[in-house]
Amino acid sequence: MDDGTTLVVLGEIIVVLLTLIGVGIAGCVLQMVRVRGLLEEVRTDTQESQQVGRLREMVGGTGRGPVDMFKLFKHIQRSREVEWEKPPRKIELIGGRADILESMKALCEKYYLDAFTISTDDGLVVASSEGDAASDAAKYSYIFSEGGLPDDPTVMLFGIQHKGSSLVGILHTEHNIPDTWVQDMEHDAVEVLRRWL
Numbered sequence: 001m002d003d004g005t006t007l008v009v010l011g012e013i014i015v016v017l018l019t020l021i022g023v024g025i026a027g028c029v030l031q032m033v034r035v036r037g038l039l040e041e042v043r044t045d046t047q048e049s050q051q052v053g054r055l056r057e058m059v060g061g062t063g064r065g066p067v068d069m070f071k072l073f074k075h076i077q078r079s080r081e082v083e084w085e086k087p088p089r090k091i092e093l094i095g096g097r098a099d100i101l102e103s104m105k106a107l108c109e110k111y112y113l114d115a116f117t118i119s120t121d122d123g124l125v126v127a128s129s130e131g132d133a134a135s136d137a138a139k140y141s142y143i144f145s146e147g148g149l150p151d152d153p154t155v156m157l158f159g160i161q162h163k164g165s166s167l168v169g170i171l172h173t174e175h176n177i178p179d180t181w182v183q184d185m186e187h188d189a190v191e192v193l194r195r196w197l
Contacts, residue, residue, distance in 0.1 A: 086112075088181065093192055100196035104129035107188055111181060115172040118160060118189055121145050126167060127193065133170075141168045160186050162193050 091110040097103045108116050108129045117128040119137035121144070128137075143150060144157045145168075154174055160167040169189060171177065 088112075088184065093188055094195045100127050100192065101129070103127075103192045103196065107185070107192060110188070111171075111173075111177070111185055112175050113171055113173045114154070115170075116185075116189075117170040118193070119168050119170060121166050121168060126197070127189075136170055137168075140170045144168045158182050158186065160189055162190050 089110045089112075091106050093103050093106045093110065097106060104116055104118075104127055108114070113129075115128070115130050115133070115136075117130065117133040117136050117140075118126040119133075119141045120126060121141055123138035123141040125133050125137045130136075140150060140155065140157055144159070150157060154172055156171040156173065156177060158169045158171075160169050169185065171185075
């Protein structure tokens with residue numbers, strides 16, 4: 001093999017080595033860009049999770065699933081608005097009532113509600129102003145236990161504690177209920193439950 005051929009072979013080997021090195025460096029750079037993108041996604045997800053957690057704390061409940069931010073905003077907006085300045089009506093909830101159904105209907109009248117159901121956290125009806133509230137109880141108790149929000153803007157959910165049990169209040173109303181009423185409604189609901197159950 002003469003010197004010219006040797007130089008050509010060495011030149012081709014050097015070109016191949018430089019090509020391999022270039023491909024390796026390019027692969028490393030691409031991998032670094034990919035890793036950086038993944039880190040940015042994780043950072044964004046963490047920030048969003050923290051924000052969602054804070055918003056969930058504002059409206060109550062804890063959830064494990066994703067939150068529909070539009071529904072969350074509408075829920076917060078509805079809970080802050082008051083359509084009128086009327087106080088709850090002064091209505092007797094227990095005296096003169098024949099049964100729990102009449103007491104629940106009186107509770108609806110007192111707070112301008114279309115319907116009010118109390119269910120267990122696993123979906124069984126405890127008391128209701130309606131004759132058949134089983135589907136409402138099953139659907140909304142599950143949503144409440146998951147920390148979700150109702151898909152119906154006329155529905156409002158809140159927790160009730162009675163005899164060591166966690167219950168769910170399910171309200172149907174076209175009106176925006178003031179936040180200050182929720183505690184009063186819970187108190188009245190517990191009084192009704194104590195009297196009849």
